[in-house]
Amino acid sequence: MEMKKRISLELRNRNPAEVVELVVDNCRSSDGEVEGVTDEYTQLEVLSMVNVGLASLSKLPSLPKLRKLEVSDNSISAGLDSLVENCPGLTYLNLSGNKIKELSSIEPLQNLKNLRSLDLYSCDVSSLEDYRDGVFKLLPQLTFLDGFDPEDNEVPDSEDDEDDEAGPLGDDDDDEEEEGSDADEDEVGLSYLMKEGIQDEEDDGDYVEDEEDDDDEEDDEEDGAAVQGEKRKRDADDEGDDDDDE
Known part of the structure; x- marks a missing residue:
């Protein structure tokens, strides 16, 4: 295409002035020049033209906000x-897999003061002797070349990954609150169980007392019955005596 x-x-x-990122990888330039990208893309920050047959960037329009x-x-x-001239704010430039043979070919990049990463x-x-030292010396504003700094430290993960590792603000407080809530729940649960235990003991005591009261009542009934039986016996004896007298 x-x-x-x-x-x-x-x-x-969309209106070109609304576009922030434009990716047109693996299409084809008819004459080896940038085509279709104009200075109407005033808000463009990211432009990707990988494997499109470019031989030159001379027709790249003015893109004042382009950074990648x-x-x-x-x-x-x-x-x-x-x-x-056209992309003064550029911070990242990937030229890997092109036909750049000499360090002198990248000398113009000295004037890109914001350039931090170059591939x-x-x-x-990249096969030249002292290639890395030569590039960092030629472009002192660089932080990373081919993904590594001058001390061969690899480029760190994206800011998004760093934010993930740090975690959202307030997580620690939330954890503490959750732990506090759990502790409160445990305390309430323990108090409840203790209260239940005490209540059960009281209920058992009442039950024992009730049983003792029942036993006392039964003893009283038995005593009363014995007294009544004794009275009946005396009455019967008295009646017998009366009959004998007659």
Whole structure:
């Protein structure tokens, strides 16, 4: 697919001035130049044109807010001056897999004062002796070359990953509150159980007392019955005596 047609599809009826990121990888430039990207893309911050057959960046328009440019796997060999003029805020540039052979080809990048990361992996220049030292010396503003700093420390994870590791603010407080809530629940639960235990003991005591009261009542009934029986016996004896007298 031609680059212009691909860009038209990526727009999806949007106004170019609204586009912040534009990816047109693996399409095809008809003449080896940037096509379809114009200075109407005033808000564009990320532009990716990987493997589109570019031989030059001379027709790259003015993109004052562009900070990341991906043009790997093309045929660019020189002509990087246009980046300095048209993309002064560039911080990341990926030129890996292009035809850059000499350090002199990247000298124009000295004027990109915000450039922090540069990729030249798989370019002929990367096979030169003292390649890394030479690039860092030529471009002192760089922090990373091919993903590593001058001390061979790998580029850190994205800021998003760092934020994830740090965790959202307030998590510790929430944990403490949850722990406090659990402790309160445990305390309430323990108090409840203790209260239940005490109540059970009291109920058992009442039950014993009730049993004792019942026993006393039964004893009283038995005593009363014995007294009544004794009375009946005396009455019967008295009646017998009366009969004898008669």
